[in-house]
Amino acid sequence: MKRYSVFAIAREAMRQHAGWPRAWASPTPKAKYDVVIVGAGGHGLATAYYLGKNFGITNVAVIEKGWLGGGNTGRNTTIIRSNYLQDPSAAIYEKSRSLYETMSQDLNYNVMFSPRGVIMLAQTHHEVRGYQRTAHANALQGVKTEFISPARVKQLVPIMNIDGPRYPVLGGLWQARGGTARHDAVAWGYARACSDMGMDIIQQCEVTNVLTDGGKVTGVETSKGKILCDKLGGVVAGHSSALAEMAGFQLPMESVALQALVSEPIKPCMDVVVMANTVHGYMSQSDKGEMVIGGGTDGYNNYTQRGSFHHIEETVRALIETFPMISRLKMLRQWGGIVDVTGDRSPILTKTPVEGMFMNCGWGTGGFKAIPGSGWAMAELMANGHSPLTEEFSMNRFRAGKFIDESVAAGVAH
Numbered sequence: 001m002k003r004y005s006v007f008a009i010a011r012e013a014m015r016q017h018a019g020w021p022r023a024w025a026s027p028t029p030k031a032k033y034d035v036v037i038v039g040a041g042g043h044g045l046a047t048a049y050y051l052g053k054n055f056g057i058t059n060v061a062v063i064e065k066g067w068l069g070g071g072n073t074g075r076n077t078t079i080i081r082s083n084y085l086q087d088p089s090a091a092i093y094e095k096s097r098s099l100y101e102t103m104s105q106d107l108n109y110n111v112m113f114s115p116r117g118v119i120m121l122a123q124t125h126h127e128v129r130g131y132q133r134t135a136h137a138n139a140l141q142g143v144k145t146e147f148i149s150p151a152r153v154k155q156l157v158p159i160m161n162i163d164g165p166r167y168p169v170l171g172g173l174w175q176a177r178g179g180t181a182r183h184d185a186v187a188w189g190y191a192r193a194c195s196d197m198g199m200d201i202i203q204q205c206e207v208t209n210v211l212t213d214g215g216k217v218t219g220v221e222t223s224k225g226k227i228l229c230d231k232l233g234g235v236v237a238g239h240s241s242a243l244a245e246m247a248g249f250q251l252p253m254e255s256v257a258l259q260a261l262v263s264e265p266i267k268p269c270m271d272v273v274v275m276a277n278t279v280h281g282y283m284s285q286s287d288k289g290e291m292v293i294g295g296g297t298d299g300y301n302n303y304t305q306r307g308s309f310h311h312i313e314e315t316v317r318a319l320i321e322t323f324p325m326i327s328r329l330k331m332l333r334q335w336g337g338i339v340d341v342t343g344d345r346s347p348i349l350t351k352t353p354v355e356g357m358f359m360n361c362g363w364g365t366g367g368f369k370a371i372p373g374s375g376w377a378m379a380e381l382m383a384n385g386h387s388p389l390t391e392e393f394s395m396n397r398f399r400a401g402k403f404i405d406e407s408v409a410a411g412v413a414h
């Protein structure tokens with residue numbers, strides 16, 4: 001792999017950029033791999049990357065029915081934070097946030113990590129108490145957050161109206177090292193590093209069946225033929241239930257559309273990420289100047305990757321009291337993704353009833369921030385059969401009643 005650097009850019013500029021190699025190869029699938037990962041989103045690619053980097057397992061294929069990063073990874077609003085309430089969540093999300101800090105250097109690929117800070121607004125007394133509790137829990141977990149006053153919120157976001165008649169701002173949970181990153185770059189950076197380690201990234205190849213023998217996984221049936229493997233990782237977000245069904249078991253989750261929209265670009269006016277969970281909306285400003293806006297999920301299950309129109313209206317209407325200036329903005333485009341939501345709003349990283357098959361899913365509306373931590377943990381689970389980061393996230397926790405309740409931390413929340 002050619003290293004990206006300022007010198008390489010200068011050299012290529014002198015020869016009309018003719019010397020750049022392809023960032024990743026597009027190989028024909030081999031008959032058999034040690035590990036097959038289904039889904040070339042961020043989580044699938046990160047899993048493959050850490051299998052190679054941390055465990056030396058490189059006879060790996062990542063199989064993707066569309067194009068890499070074309071699922072939720074390329075459709076999300078890129079908020080990164082780790083201010084969750086429960087200990088197992090704080091552990092995996094903080095691991096992930098810390099890996100984002102050095103990801104560009106690690107992958108030699110600029111993922112534009114921007115730790116600009118994330119505020120979760122408290123706009124009811126109930127939220128004030130909830131976020132103060134989270135700040136205390138985070139202090140014990142070693143996650144740096146603080147509960148800040150309305151005046152400090154106003155100082156950080158001058159365009160905000162903190163005196164709204166219905167939802168005044170009463171404070172906020174502030175994580176200064178939270179922020180955003182460039183979503184496509186995260187997928188592309190991992191893909192390039194995986195390809196460089198000799199792994200095969202096979203796009204336009206749909207897995208249509210999971211093959212088993214005597215309760216053990218042996219491979220997958222795909223639109224490009226049969227591919228055998230010793231271990232299989234299912235990392236397909238909103239399509240996890242469908243993949244599980246192919247293997248003959250059920251997952252406790254629902255698939256729903258989540259959507260986002262962006263405005264026309266305007267001059268820089270907000271350099272932090274703001275989430276308003278009571279009114280159910282959140283906003284940040286992209287490097288191009290667009291206001292990136294998101295809200296809640298559709299109220300019914302579906303696989304459309306669109307999202308319904310009334311949600312746009314609801315989200316924008318909700319945000320206008322707190323950000324009156326957005327009432328003058330034109331909205332440019334809107335899109336949706338299919339997210340995989342569990343009952344306790346926490347992910348599933350698990351062995352399955354099929355020996356050798358593992359699932360990494362249930363990240364729902366907030367898994368972009370978790371990509372490196374999830375990949376790290378899933379790789380450990382697949383290589384060693386256990387990982388301290390995944391122990392509590394087994395699919396069996398629903399049967400045992402050991403929920404990891406993050407419905408407050410993940411209310412709107414991304």
Ligand SMILES: Cc1cc2nc3c(=O)[nH]c(=O)nc-3n(C[C@H](O)[C@H](O)[C@H](O)COP(=O)(O)OP(=O)(O)OC[C@H]3O[C@@H](n4cnc5c(N)ncnc54)[C@H](O)[C@@H]3O)c2cc1C
Nearest residue numbers: 039041043065071072073076077079207337367368369414
């Ligand atoms: C609008 C929106 C906003 C969001 N905002 C945020 C945010 O601000 N912060 C945050 O942390 N998270 C956010 N999320 C959630 C985040 O995007 C996801 O949790 C995360 O991207 C999931 O990554 P993944 O790799 O698991 O899934 P994906 O990126 O969806 O990848 C799964 C891949 O599997 C492939 N696949 C499915 N079935 C098959 C099959 N049978 N064969 C082969 N391939 C298959 C799909 O084509 C897809 O590419 C948001 C999501 C949406 C939709």
